[in-house]
Amino acid sequence: MTYKAVIIGTGPGGLTAAIYLARANMNPLVIEGPEPGGQLTTTTEVENFPGFPEGIMGPELMANMRQQAERFGAEFRSGWVNTVDMSKRPFAIHLEGSESILAETVIVSTGASAKYLGIPGERENVGRGVSTCATCDGFFFRDKKIIVVGGGDSAMEEAVFLTRFASEVVLVNRRSELRASKIMQDRARANDKISWSIDRTPLEVVSGPLGVTGLKVRNNTSGEEEFIEAEGIFIAIGHTPNTGFLGGQLETDNGGYLIVKPGTSETNVPGVFACGDVQDSRYRQAITAAGSGCKAAIDCEHYLEDVHSKAAAF
Structure with a gap:
């Protein structure tokens, strides 16, 4: 089976992309890593996400987003992505201890991990x-x-x-x-x-x-x-974008963040998109990640429409 869209990562960006793609009847597959929900699952109260005047706990917000995506038909699978082969289509996503997953498009939403001091009590x-x-x-x-x-x-x-x-x-x-x-x-x-x-x-x-x-x-x-x-x-000693599994196939800036075409979520590989903190070294907010997830889903949908319309023309 080849999925129309596979989303790697489940922070606000990835889950928002999943909601939009699922509502478009594209049945996306979302791959959850070892920390489903991203950094917000380690946050207590979130008071700056619109729509929650009394605030909401980070884990609860992520759980709500996940349930919303599932409601519209998104599929979730837990696993560690070792590599992604972007040299040919469909793309092959290799999960540790599992079979490869084939995808027409991929959305990378793996976030950026804050660097810690590594001292006791931290x-x-x-x-x-x-x-x-x-x-x-x-x-x-x-x-x-x-x-x-x-x-x-x-x-x-x-x-x-x-x-x-x-x-x-x-x-x-x-x-x-x-x-x-x-x-x-x-x-x-x-x-x-x-x-x-x-x-x-x-x-x-x-x-x-x-x-x-x-x-x-x-x-x-x-x-x-x-x-x-x-x-x-x-x-405040920096962040590390979680891109090691990509093997340098996607362009990054000097800090290792994925580069997207200005105003879009498009990477240098057609059919591969990026959203959330993995491509944002400046804002790193839940709401900006969610907004970029929306963009990634829409860009992904338009890309597939173009590919399929060109194929039908032949």
Whole structure:
């Protein structure tokens, strides 16, 4: 059996694409990876997704999207995609420990994974004071002291953004010099709410019954351990797009994000589309991912219509 469309990934982008394609009677197959629903399944309350004035829990939002896609006929299969052969059509998607799946079109919606420090107490406190998204969670830290870890442009940008809510933002960087551009550094240094803890290596996220209480660091100059009190810690050391399984068949930018034709979801391979964070290094929001999933579904549908109409003409 050859599917008209296979969607790899189940974040807001992939599930929105599934809803649109299923409603168009295209019976898409959605392949779920080891973390169905993407990063929102590790998020507690989502207050910035339209239509939920009282907010909604991240896992519940993803479950609702999945049920909506299933209602219209989307098929779901769990598995790890090892490779995708895009050299010929139909495309062959190779699942670990399973037979290959054939598809006329493929939508890649595998997201981008936030990089973590890999220190004790970090992963355990995600949703309890540790976050990787300032625009998602900054509101919950109104009038609180928080820490931003990182030294690049994204760390500076998040630190400045978080001063809208926090009483104080401490920027922690393990090097003595920042990687951020001068204009971003100047913007952060000009903000009175931002203090600096430079040349400190994060050692441990410290927490109590109610969540994060601070960050233990090592002063790289003196070698002594220090403790920075805070109720929130934002990790801003970058993201890694989940594209390794593609084997370089699709064009990417310098950060590894898939490149799409401006204004569309089209990749450099006809019949292969991308949506969600795997092609978005800038916004990384649930609503923008969902919007790009809609675009991918419509582009996919138009592509198949063109292919089939040309085939009928012969």
